[in-house]
Amino acid sequence: MSRKTVLVVDDEKDILNLLRYNLEKEGYQVLSALTGEIGLDLAKNKKPELILLDLMLPGIDGLEVCKILKSLPETKHIPIIMLTAKSSEIDQVVGLELGASDYISKPFSVKVLLARVKNVLRKESTQKAQEVVLKIGDFVLDKEQLSIRVQGKPLLLTKLEFKILGFLMENPGKVLSRDKLLNGAWGEASFVVDRTVDVHIRSIRQKLGKHRVSLETVRGFGYRFVNLKHEF
Helix, strand or coil: CCCCEEEEECCCHHHHHHHHHHHHHCCCEEEEECCHHHHHHHHHHHCCCEEEEECCCCCCCHHHHHHHHHHCCCCCCCCEEEEECCCCHHHHHHHHHCCCCEEEECCCCHHHHHHHHHHHHHHHHHHHHHHHEEEECCEEEECCCCEEEECCEECCCCHHHHHHHHHHHCCCCCCECHHHHHHHHCCCCCCCCCHHHHHHHHHHHHHHHHHHHHEEEECCCEEEECCCCCCC
């Protein structure tokens, strides 16, 4: 199993060295930054699994770094634990509202910090696993394997059919217009007529056979995937 990477952003070298030593001792790969600017560059280029971020940084402070990271598509998923000498509730609330996963006040216990790191990474792994595999009734969508199974049997779908059915499954019970399905499957920059969706839906239904009732047409609006458990 590959080592998880933790980025530590703190302007105190003693704390950087302390955290590096203890994190590496626990088997993590450690990146370090003394400023928010360097931390942002490392986060965007190295994509660590977790960031330990000091609030009081020279230049761009920790709250601003957190805000920027959570606004970028390539880094918004990275969990952040805030480290700070500030202990007021308002600082904690602001950090958490910006998207931080946890908050630890200085001075801190190294054992407690390591336990928090392990806990946040465990939650992140569980969440990712849930996001990769989506189970709805008889249907199982596996985004990693790019497959959809119905009652354990794989559906032989084209790439676009997989995207359309997958997009519908990710929004169960919600009516999706042809435009939304086009954007979800082809992207907003596509030049595809909306009736193309109807052709692919018809093909998907044929392949679903008796399970096609899970793919409903809402006349005048679009299509929706309904959560039905069948006993065939």
